[in-house]
Amino acid sequence: MIKIFKSIGWFILMYLFNIIYELDVFINVLIFFGQPKETISSHFGRCFPNSWFAKFVDLLFSWQKVQSHCRDAALSFRGSTKKDLIPKATAEQRVVQIFIVLFFIFIIIHFIAGLI
Numbered sequence: 001m002i003k004i005f006k007s008i009g010w011f012i013l014m015y016l017f018n019i020i021y022e023l024d025v026f027i028n029v030l031i032f033f034g035q036p037k038e039t040i041s042s043h044f045g046r047c048f049p050n051s052w053f054a055k056f057v058d059l060l061f062s063w064q065k066v067q068s069h070c071r072d073a074a075l076s077f078r079g080s081t082k083k084d085l086i087p088k089a090t091a092e093q094r095v096v097q098i099f100i101v102l103f104f105i106f107i108i109i110h111f112i113a114g115l116i
Helices: 002-032 040-047 052-060 069-076 091-115
Strands: none
Touching: 002 040, 002 091, 040 052, 040 069, 052 069
């Protein structure tokens, strides 16, 4: 009986992990204009390795005992070939990305304030 509960618990844990992973990929494509099948960490490790966001993500994953989480994620990304990779964003693209992020934050705050 305990083995059945462990199997169910493992299934639920993997299901939740898959949902979180797919949300990470979705947000990367939607907000940060990343590649399909690429996480936010690998996108920032590939395009913006010295940005404050990459350093923040590295700090969040410091428990992994690696030198740089974003760099390691970028090195392990095998979702596309070199010719498919988007080059580093220009200053104009970064401004657009910032405005999109601020817009989503505004929508979320407006939604939460409407619930209260």
